[in-house]
Structures are given as C-alpha cells and as structure tokens.
Amino acid sequence: MSDLDTIPLDPSRLPSARPDPQPPEPFVLTFGGGTNAARAANDAPQVRFGAEEVVDADGRLVAHELLFRWNTAEQPDRLVPGEFRVAAMLSNALLDGSVSGRTPSGLHLIAMDEPTLLGPLADLCTRLGVVITLTDAVSVEASMLLRVAQLRARGQRFCIDGLRDPADPRWLFAPYAEFCRLDLRAIRPDWLRPLAQLAAKRELTVIGQHVETMNGYQSLAGAGVPLFQGSFISPTQRLAVDALPGCDAGVLARLQQLLADRVSAKALAVAAMGDPAVIMRLLLLHRLHAGRGAPEAPSVAALIGALPADALAGWLRVLLLAACHGMGEGWAPSVRQQVDRYRRGLRSPGLDDARNALAIDESLWIFLRRLCHPRHYVKTLRHPA
Numbered sequence: 001m002s003d004l005d006t007i008p009l010d011p012s013r014l015p016s017a018r019p020d021p022q023p024p025e026p027f028v029l030t031f032g033g034g035t036n037a038a039r040a041a042n043d044a045p046q047v048r049f050g051a052e053e054v055v056d057a058d059g060r061l062v063a064h065e066l067l068f069r070w071n072t073a074e075q076p077d078r079l080v081p082g083e084f085r086v087a088a089m090l091s092n093a094l095l096d097g098s099v100s101g102r103t104p105s106g107l108h109l110i111a112m113d114e115p116t117l118l119g120p121l122a123d124l125c126t127r128l129g130v131v132i133t134l135t136d137a138v139s140v141e142a143s144m145l146l147r148v149a150q151l152r153a154r155g156q157r158f159c160i161d162g163l164r165d166p167a168d169p170r171w172l173f174a175p176y177a178e179f180c181r182l183d184l185r186a187i188r189p190d191w192l193r194p195l196a197q198l199a200a201k202r203e204l205t206v207i208g209q210h211v212e213t214m215n216g217y218q219s220l221a222g223a224g225v226p227l228f229q230g231s232f233i234s235p236t237q238r239l240a241v242d243a244l245p246g247c248d249a250g251v252l253a254r255l256q257q258l259l260a261d262r263v264s265a266k267a268l269a270v271a272a273m274g275d276p277a278v279i280m281r282l283l284l285l286h287r288l289h290a291g292r293g294a295p296e297a298p299s300v301a302a303l304i305g306a307l308p309a310d311a312l313a314g315w316l317r318v319l320l321l322a323a324c325h326g327m328g329e330g331w332a333p334s335v336r337q338q339v340d341r342y343r344r345g346l347r348s349p350g351l352d353d354a355r356n357a358l359a360i361d362e363s364l365w366i367f368l369r370r371l372c373h374p375r376h377y378v379k380t381l382r383h384p385a
Contacts, residue, residue, distance in 0.1 A: 044381035045327040046240040047071045047092040051104040053234040054207055054227055062227055063131070064104035065111075066093050069238065071325065082113035086121050087321035092241070094128070095284050095323075099374040100241040109159055113137045118147055124314025126156040127289065131179065133159045140169040152176040159207070165191060166198055174202040181207045182225065184216050192223040200224065242378045244280060245328035251275040252320045259313055265305035272300055276335040280372040281323065282307075285315055299365055328381075335371050342367050 050067030068085040071092075089110055097103040111133040112122060125132055132151075138144055148158065159179035160170055164187055174180070180199050187195065199206045208220035211230030220228060251274045258268055272278050282303045286294065290306055297303040304312065346360050370376070 044378075045243040047088075047096050047243045047325075047327075048238070048240045049089055049092040049097070051093070051237045051239060052229055053237075054106075054109070054229045055233055056227055057221060061106050063107035063109055065109040065133070065229065066104070067236065071243070082116040083119060083121060083317075084321050086110055086112060086116050087318040090121070090124070090128075090130075090318050091322040093239075094288065095281060096244050097239065097241045098284065098288070099244065099378050102239055102241045104237075104239075107131055107157075109133050111135050111161065114139065114144060117144070120310070120314045120317050122147075122151060122156070123154075123310050124318070126151055126154050127308065127311045127314070129157070131157045131159050133161045133181070134170070134173055134177070135161045136170070138170075140172050145172060148173060148176045160204070161209075162186065163195060163199075166194060171198075171202070174199075174204060177204060179207055179227075180204045181209045181229075182220070183209045184212075184220065184230070185210045189219060192219060192225075196223045196225050242381050243325070243327045244323070244374060244377065245277040245331045246325045247277045247281065247319050247323045248275040248332070249320060249324040251278055252316055252324070256313070256316045256320070259309065259316065265301040268304045269300035272304065276332045276368070276372050277323075277328075278319070279368065280374050280377065281315070281319060283369065283372060284374055285311075296369070298362070328377075331377065335368075338371060339364065339368055 048069040048071050050069050051064045052067065053061055054063040054065065055061055066089040068080065068089055069092075071088075093103055093108070107129070109131045110125065113135070114137065116122065117132070117134075117138060122132065134148070152158065157179075158173065158177040159181060160173050160177050161181045162183055163170060163180055164183075182192065182195055182199075184192075196206050205227060206225045207227040207229055208217075208225040209229050211217050211220065211228045211232045213232055216230070217228060217232055251271060254271045254274075255268060255278070258271055272282065279300065282300070286297055286303050286306055289308070289311060294306075297306060307315075343360075343364060346363055
C-alpha cells in the first residue's frame with residue numbers, strides 16, 4: 001500500500017448538481033502537502049468540523065449543533081453555498097468522525113438555507129434524525145411552509161432560530177417545530193420571559209443561545225428557558241479526524257444517474273465496485289442506517305438494497321459534494337491490484353465453472369470487504385508499513 005498524503009484538489013473531480021460534475025470556482029482548494037503545509041510528511045490527512053453543546057439546567061448533554069469548517073488548518077474566508085456546508089458536516093461528522101469515535105453524541109442540529117431545504121439533503125436528514133435549524137435566511141412563504149410541513153409529516157424535526165419578538169412572522173413555523181432558539185445577544189432583556197412563555201404555549205422547547213456569562217445564564221433560567229448553548233456552557237469544539245479516502249466523482253455521478261433511472265441494486269453494485277472508497281462509505285452507511293447489530297451484507301447489491309432509495313440519493317449527493325477531495329488517492333489503486341490478484345488466484349481449474357461462480361463472487365466480496373473496512377484503513381494511516 002502506498003504512502004498516503006494530502007494532495008491539491010483537482011477541480012475536474014468536484015461535483016455539481018448534475019451527474020457530470022462541473023465545480024464552481026470557490027471549491028478549488030488545497031489540502032496540505034504544499035510549501036506552506038505545517039503537518040509532517042507522515043501525518044494522516046484529516047477532515048474537520050465544529051460542534052457546540054446544548055445542555056439542560058443540570059448540565060446534562062442534550063444535543064450538539066454541527067458547524068462547518070474547512071478541511072485545512074487555516075479557515076479560508078470564502079462564501080460557501082449552503083448545500084456544500086451541510087454535505088461537509090454530514091460527511092465529516094457522521095462518516096469520517098464515526099470511524100475515529102469522534103461523532104458528537106446526542107441530537108444533531110444543522111442549519112439549512114432555502115435551496116438546501118428544498119433539496120435531497122433535507123430528506124436525508126429526516127432519515128438520520130437530524131434537527132434542521134430554520135435560520136432567518138429561510139423566508140416565510142407558502143412554498144417554504146409547504147416544504148416544512150411535508151418534511152414534518154415524514155418525521156423531520158425542526159428548530160426555529162433567532163426569534164426576536166412576538167410579531168416575528170417566523171412563528172408560523174411553530175406548528176411544525178419542536179425547538180426554538182432565543183439569541184441572548186439579540187433580544188431585549190424584557191422580551192425574554194414573554195418569548196419563552198409564547199414558545200411554551202406553542203409547545204416549543206426553548207434553547208437559550210450565546211450564553212457567555214453567569215448573568216446571561218441566570219436571565220434565561222429565570223425566564224423559564226430549559227436548554228442552554230454558548231461559551232459559558234461549553235466552548236466550541238474544533239474537531240479534526242482522520243480522513244477516509246476520497247471518492248471518485250465519476251463513479252458517484254454514474255450511481256446517481258443509475259438510481260434516477262431506477263435500475264436494480266445489482267446494476268448499482270456493478271457501478272459501485274469501480275471505486276473501493278465508495279464501497280467503504282456503503283459499509284459505513286449500512287451500519288448507520290441498519291444499526292450496529294445488523295448482520296453483515298452478503299454482497300454489494302445487498303448492501304445497496306438495504307438502504308432506502310431516498311437515503312441513498314441523499315448520501316450520493318453528500319459524497320459528490322464533500323468526499324471527492326483527493327485525500328488518500330493511492331489507496332484505491334492498491335486495493336484494485338490486490339483484488340485482481342486474488343481474483344486470478346481463485347480462477348484456477350475446477351473453480352471456473354458456472355456452479356462455482358457464486359462461491360467465487362462471495363470470496364471476492366469477503367476479501368474486498370476486509371480491505372475496505374474503514375477501521376482497518378484508519379489503522380494504516382496511523383501505522384503505515
């Protein structure tokens with residue numbers, strides 16, 4: 001297996017909303033390895049995200065708000081489309097982070113803008129149990145109210161962010177939400193109790209945001225606010241975890257198109273086999289959606305077939321946006337070479353007839369599954385040969 005390192009990101013490999021990726025200009029990034037790289041040559045590449053705790057009055061952890069961070073030590077000051085931000089948080093925190101045991105516990109809150117709320121990532125969050133935060137960038141229009149109501153009917157949970165007074169039109173989202181956040185820095189002190197009471201009347205659980213001092217905490221607690229978030233409660237966590245190998249955008253785009261064409265799981269499996277990094281993500285998704293106690297899938301087709309179609313569509317979009325980063329690019333060719341050698345060893349006289357084709361496929365899958373196990377990959381990053 002070749003040494004792994006971060007490399008400049010090739011713009012041709014980045015995704016767009018179309019199956020054939022055409023990346024926007026702001027995403028031409030470099031992930032270390034250049035003249036300004038601070039990490040040592042043998043350090044593993046990493047992806048990053050942020051998290052802020054939400055706790056109750058007794059200090060018990062209730063949730064984490066996930067925050068976007070660039071995958072570089074420095075945080076470039078660039079405008080980032082909302083869908084890319086959400087995809088990066090889901091990929092980095094729930095997939096890469098889970099392998100390192102760094103996925104934040106409790107509920108996960110993720111802010112979305114209007115275009116993202118109307119797209120497949122919102123449907124995916126419904127499957128994941130993620131709480132979508134409706135910021136003031138989400139307008140109170142009939143189309144948005146309808147979309148929120150549709151998602152709520154499917155089980156999606158919402159938090160209304162930044163309510164400032166009883167006349168705020170975004171109270172119209174209240175029938176579809178479970179939480180609301182009151183920003184201590186933006187609300188007049190004499191409005192805290194009336195807003196908390198109005199939220200309780202609408203059956204919303206209130207989160208007091210930007211709690212930075214004891215006085216702020218006491219003001220919110222005195223107003224009847226049950227949950228708290230801010231630097232006084234816990235500083236923002238800036239997490240960097242070992243990066244899983246980057247996916248092939250072409251393979252993901254092909255899978256996206258095949259899924260849209262409603263082909264069989266077996267046909268999708270043939271396409272997925274073109275990239276071991278995609279197989280690795282599918283193994284993680286199987287555990288994420290089926291649960292840790294679920295039996296191992298006997299094939300790639302079974303792995304894909306076990307995922308709901310809307311969840312698979314959402315994750316393909318996430319991976320196209322956030323996981324085609326080029327890190328660990330030497331790993332996939334190495335896996336393909338080992339699989340080819342193993343396949344040639346199996347196809348010996350007496351094992352090449354139709355009766356043994358199934359046994360050969362099963363052996364290949366067991367071998368590939370072992371090579372693509374995410375924890376095994378992370379161990380090779382930390383302890384290279």
